[in-house]
Amino acid sequence: MRITSVVALFADLPEAELTNWVARGWVQPDRGDAAQGDPDQGDPDQGGSDQGGSDQDNPDQGGSDQDDLEQGGGGWDFREIDVARVRLIHDLHHAMAVDEATMPLVLSLLDQVYALRGTLRDLLDALGAQSEDVRAAVSAAVRRGPQVQ
Numbered sequence: 001m002r003i004t005s006v007v008a009l010f011a012d013l014p015e016a017e018l019t020n021w022v023a024r025g026w027v028q029p030d031r032g033d034a035a036q037g038d039p040d041q042g043d044p045d046q047g048g049s050d051q052g053g054s055d056q057d058n059p060d061q062g063g064s065d066q067d068d069l070e071q072g073g074g075g076w077d078f079r080e081i082d083v084a085r086v087r088l089i090h091d092l093h094h095a096m097a098v099d100e101a102t103m104p105l106v107l108s109l110l111d112q113v114y115a116l117r118g119t120l121r122d123l124l125d126a127l128g129a130q131s132e133d134v135r136a137a138v139s140a141a142v143r144r145g146p147q148v149q
Contacts, residue, residue, distance in 0.1 A: 001078045002032065009083070010090055018086065022076065024100075026107060027085050032077035 007015050021027045078086070089107070092098040098106055127135060 001083060003029075003076055003078065006078050006083055006086055010086075012094060013086075013090055021086070021089055024104075026089055026103065027078075027082055029076040029078045029082045032075050 003015055003018060007013050007018055018027070022029065088110070089103070092103065092106060093100075127138060130138075
């Protein structure tokens with residue numbers, strides 16, 4: 001999804017504000033160049049749901065972020081996860097009045113919460129694959145709480 005389609009989802013989000021969020025690294029859309037397929041259709045083979053895989057981390061791929069900023073974000077391809085992040089930032093900034101100076105801290109904390117939830121989900125899946133004896137022993141240990149040594 002192109003930047004114009006993303007800002008059209010919000011009555012009060014100018015393109016310049018979204019471009020600023022990308023420049024700050026709060027949202028990290030893919031580049032929408034020809035090497036990534038048709039950016040208006042999305043590329044199901046791109047996959048991934050984390051925000052860490054942008055070209056900002058690998059300057060050898062495609063043009064520079066400055067080029068995209070000068071073009072007004074015309075080269076960006078916002079995936080579903082990016083649009084969800086834009087919704088989050090929009091709500092934090094517009095509805096909850098989180099200012100720009102505080103936003104990096106809030107986003108970092110939320111990212112940590114989401115990562116922790118994923119880790120706990122993986123742990124529960126692994127525990128679910130264990131025998132009943134192991135699950136009972138872990139459950140008992142959790143109920144007892146931490147042991148001071």
